[in-house]
Amino acid sequence: MADLRNCQECGRLFAYQGKNRCRKCQENEEEEYLIVRRYIREHPGASVFETSEATDVEEEKILQFLRDGRLQSRGFKNVLECVSCGQKISQGRFCDNCTNQLAADFQKVAQPKKPRKQEPEPKRRQTDRIYTRGKDEG
Ligand SMILES: [Zn+2]
Ligand SMILES: [Zn+2]
Structure with missing residues (x-):
């Protein structure tokens, strides 16, 4: 059964597949990521603000890419x-x-540091007797 959710970005209903954004917004984000990545490769010292201005990608998005570990730049210290x-x-x-x-x-x-307590094996060897001799037998 499809798990329908509202896209965190645009609010549209979409089939949830592990991401909080619809496919369209994910594609947009991917595009923005590529633009930002290309920009900082050509402008390694650019700050987040400069990159945001130049690429038209929100600063918050750029920071998100950084948090995700997808971007790295000298200018983003x-x-x-x-x-x-x-x-x-x-x-x-x-x-x-x-x-x-x-x-x-x-x-x-x-790995719990406590040494594992040696619990005695419960003695369950005795076979249950199914047939018990009645006390009064005989
Ligand atoms: Zn969306
Ligand atoms: Zn810390």
Whole structure:
């Protein structure tokens, strides 16, 4: 069954396939991404503002590309904030510290440090007797 949702971008109803935007908006975004990427390749020192002005792509979109780790440019230094501690970063969602911290936390979750308690095997060896001899037999 199709999961219909409203596109986050244009509000149109569309068949949800893991993205919050309809196909049209995704294509638009892809186009904008390519334009921005080409621009910063030709203008490596351009700031986000300059890039936005030159490409007509919203600054917020450009920042989104950065957060997604799709873009990288010398001119885009420290334009984002770590979503955890707020430190200025150039790419992604977390600063190096928080990335390491998260990785450490993840390790802890993945491999609990507590030594596994040796639980005694429940003794369930005795076969249940189906036929029991009546006490009064005989
Ligand atoms: Zn849309
Ligand atoms: Zn941080």
